[in-house]
Amino acid sequence: MKAGIHPVYKPTRIVCACGNKIETRSTHDKDELHVEICAACHPFFTGKQKLMDKAGRVERFRKRYEKTEKPEKADKTAKTAKSEKAEKATASS
Secondary structure (H helix, E strand, O other), X not given: OOOOOOXXXXXXXXXXXXXXXXXXXXOOOOOEEEEOOOOOOOHHHHOOOXXXXXXXXXXXXXXXXXXXXXXXXXXXXXXXXXXXXXXXXXXXO
C-alpha cells in the first residue's frame, strides 16, 4: 500500500430518526452520521407498513386526490345532461 493516499478509517456512529444508534467504522469525515431510516424501522425488515410523512406530502396528495375526484362526478352529471339534451334534439327533429 502506498502511504498518504488512503483515507482514515475511524469509528463512526450512525443515528437513525427512530432513535436507533449503530457503532461502525467509516471513512466519512464526521464522527456521526444521521439517517432517516434504518434496518430497525424499515418496512422491509420489520414487516410493518409505516407511512412516513415528510412536510405534509401525504395530506397534500390526499387533498389533491379529493379535489380531482369530486369534479369527475360533476363532469359525469354534466355529460349525462348534455347527452339527454342531444337525444331530445334528435328526437324532436
